[in-house]
Amino acid sequence: MENHKSKIEQVKEIIMNTKQASEIWGLSQDSVKRLCRQGKVASFKLDETDPKSPYIILRNQPNPKKLK
Template structure:
């Protein structure tokens, strides 16, 4: 396996642990705008890169908080 393949495997593993706001909205049955507010306020584990929020997949639903 060359470096490019290793990098792609690593990135695939990382991305499988993350959700977009759209995916989180569907999973948690909350509006996408509400998910973005939760991200901005730090109430859910997320990081913003550019205009996109990346949300940690394996965390409790904000409905349970």
Template sequence: MNDNNELRQQLDTIISQIMTTEEASTIWGLSQDRIKVLCSLGQVIAVKRGKTWLLLREQPNPKQKQ
């Protein structure tokens, strides 16, 4: 049982470090479509799992780079 708790804590830590394009849209003030384009161009740190882009939460707002 203790191993399950440790694994859940690890998963919680990982989840707290990533966000969806929907969350990024709210945080960064960009459209979700624009964020998906930035992901596909490699202009933000992201990985695609299935149809979903997962972005590193602690990265600079790409809007401020422009």
């Protein structure tokens, strides 16, 4: 069981959700979701068939706010 927890923690280190991204990047959560939909940040929906499914965002990528 410890090995599974360790792997989950490793995954958590490289991904974030839209709330975390908005706090890190200084953007609103809606802006982060829009950037995800537009493909301007590395992300994917947890369940592509569910419109309410959350985005999973790669943590170590440039701040899109600074790329403008």
